[in-house]
Amino acid sequence: MMRRADGPAKLWPIGLWLLAHAAPAAAYIDPGTGSALFYVVSGLVVSIYFGVRGLYYRVLEAIFRIRHKDQRCDLAIHCEDPRYEITFLPVLKELVARGVEPTFFTMYERDSSFEPLPPQVTHRAIAAGMVGYAYLNNVEANVLITTTPQLDVMTFRRSPRVKHYSIVQHALGESRYVRPYAYDFYDSVLCCGEILKENIRKIEAIRGLPAKQLYATGLPHYEELLKSRQVAPPPDGDTIVLVAPSWGPFSMFESFGVDFIETIARQYRVIVRPHPQMKVSQPELYARVLAVHGVHVDTTRTPVESMAKAHVLLSDISGIAHEFAFIYERPVLIIDQRRIVGGTEGDLLGGDSELKDRCREFIVPVPPSEINNICTHIGQALANHSPARLAEVRAQLVYNFGAASRVAAEQISEILVRERANASPAKRRFGYSAVPEGLGAQGAP
Incomplete structure (x- = not known):
């Protein structure tokens, strides 16, 4: 699991002190020494940049770490861009039909040009980019569903108050052309087809990761x-x-x-x-x-x-x-x-x-x-x-062609029921939940 480096953040006060106490000098610098000094100075500049950037990120995290009512929900569904709504809308409708009332977090405003959401769906518009992810990283929910890869790798981090993270596919694909660790730190993946499932299992074996839950879902937007x-x-x-x-x-x-x-x-x-x-x-x-x-x-x-x-x-x-x-x-x-x-x-x-x-x-x-x-x-x-x-x-x-939204809603509902019952889920090294009995090695119903 990749961790955010704290080293550069500790060096930036030293860099500021050195810059503030610099004095003019007249001396010959040979090429070798000049190169060494260049690397030292550039290293200090980079350390200062990442230190300030890290401080900004920590301030945002601290602000959103305070529990607000609008950050609490049972089922959180995160949509980072309007073009992914076609994936979530049919699933939202199926969830509502099953008596589930999700909270739909969008990193954009929804106006009259968008298809109306079912009345049972609560909509929260949050900021795009780093500010939005700082908010999302402190959401409190039993389950969070998204299409965004690389959880716990880049800006998108696990919230300590979310029990289960799952990613759903918005296009037919495989793991070949996604960035490293795209699915590694999710608790489950709602897979589009057999190739993706096989790719994930192969990556888990190579990296020595525990087997996550892989569901035979399909593509709801189809x-x-x-x-x-x-x-x-x-x-x-x-x-x-x-x-x-x-x-x-x-x-x-x-x-x-x-x-x-x-x-x-x-x-x-x-x-x-x-x-x-x-x-x-x-x-x-x-x-x-x-x-x-x-x-x-x-x-x-x-x-x-x-x-x-x-x-x-x-x-x-x-x-x-x-x-x-x-x-x-x-x-x-x-x-x-x-x-x-x-x-x-x-x-x-x-x-x-x-x-x-x-x-x-x-x-x-x-x-x-x-x-x-x-x-x-x-x-x-x-x-x-x-x-x-x-x-x-x-x-x-393609799994469940023409019926993937119903299947996805059934699978999400099953995960939700299980996580509601898990009042104090055991913490594991990679943050994964255990594969429940009866789901088998692939984690599919």
């Missing part, structure tokens, strides 16, 4: 997408290609620019869906995407309308690939750039993505060298697509 598909008219007319890549260094737009879109538009109708984060992190590239002629650019809040219209999707590493394939049962092409897994759990797991390999019949990997021939690959993917084969693989990879 049900919301299924509802949208049912009311949307099927695509008709000329073939529509939806281009919806991710953002950052592995994005198609970053790697290939935007000219390939115009190439596709000469043969097919095109909808371009730039990732919302591009507007913030890559504004110049985002502007170039908006300026592409002959295509429709979709910047709406969700991609649901564009997915309903499209016959085929072109993407890269974005999670939209699995949503489009599994919800709309249509083919996907991904530009298969080799991802560097340095600094992720992929370093520990080794090998290549099993999820990519299992889905390659309908989420077709295309080598980057073939970007100029992308229209040919689109035609082949459309001609060779088999919805029946896709459904078969989906059943193997």
